[in-house]
Amino acid sequence: MLDxxxxxxxxxxxxxxxxxxSIIEKEAKFACFKNTIHKKIGEKLNQHSFKIQDxxxxxxxxxxxxxxxxxxxxxSIHSSENIKKQLPRLDSLLxxxxxxxxxxxxxxxxxxxxxxxxxxxxxxxxxx
Numbered sequence: 031m032l033d034x035x036x037x038x039x040x041x042x043x044x045x046x047x048x049x050x051x052s053i054i055e056k057e058a059k060f061a062c063f064k065n066t067i068h069k070k071i072g073e074k075l076n077q078h079s080f081k082i083q084d085x086x087x088x089x090x091x092x093x094x095x096x097x098x099x100x101x102x103x104x105x106s107i108h109s110s111e112n113i114k115k116q117l118p119r120l121d122s123l124l125x126x127x128x129x130x131x132x133x134x135x136x137x138x139x140x141x142x143x144x145x146x147x148x149x150x151x152x153x154x155x156x157x158x
Contacts, residue, residue, distance in 0.1 A: 041137040045096045045146060051135060067094075067131070067150065074127045075152075082116045086156045090120075091149050094128055098143035100136045104128040105147060113154060120154075 043056070050062035071092075090113060093105040104125045113120065136143035 041139050041144060041146060042141075043138040045100065045137045046135045047132070048135075063134070064148075064150075068152075070131060071124075071127055071150070071152065075123070078123060080117055080119075080156055082156050082158060084112075084116065085158050086113065086116060086154050088113055088154050090152050090154055092124055092128070092152055093147060093149050095145060095147050096134060096136060097145045098136050100133040100143075102128050102131045102134075109154075117154070 044060040044063055046053075046059055046063055047066045049066060050059050053059040053062055088110055090107060090109040092107050095103045095105045097103065107121050107124060109120070137146040138144065
């Protein structure tokens with residue numbers, strides 16, 4: 031009898047954007063993925079102007095799901111009351127940005143595409 035223990039807290043391959051797919055080393059490929067997703071979200075956020083009453087310099091956390099087909103979905107946003115009060119449109123804007131990210135190659139576990147969840151820290155810096 032074969033007894034196999036599978037570690038479901040890790041994946042064999044991380045999700046990957048097409049631009050990162052030629053990278054072989056697992057951690058370098060994951061770094062490319064994280065840098066690319068931050069860049070894409072940052073570029074979209076910078077296209078919007080926000081009217082604020084007080085300067086903001088805070089980090090929010092955006093929890094993102096990537097399904098086995100490589101589609102992004104927003105899971106949750108963790109932000110302060112100050113951000114929620116001064117940037118009431120931020121949640122819906124982030125939802126729209128995440129929903130429109132390009133499809134990626136899904137993470138794999140034992141050769142099977144799996145859903146993964148990532149918490150992305152995003153620095154919000156706005157001046158009056």
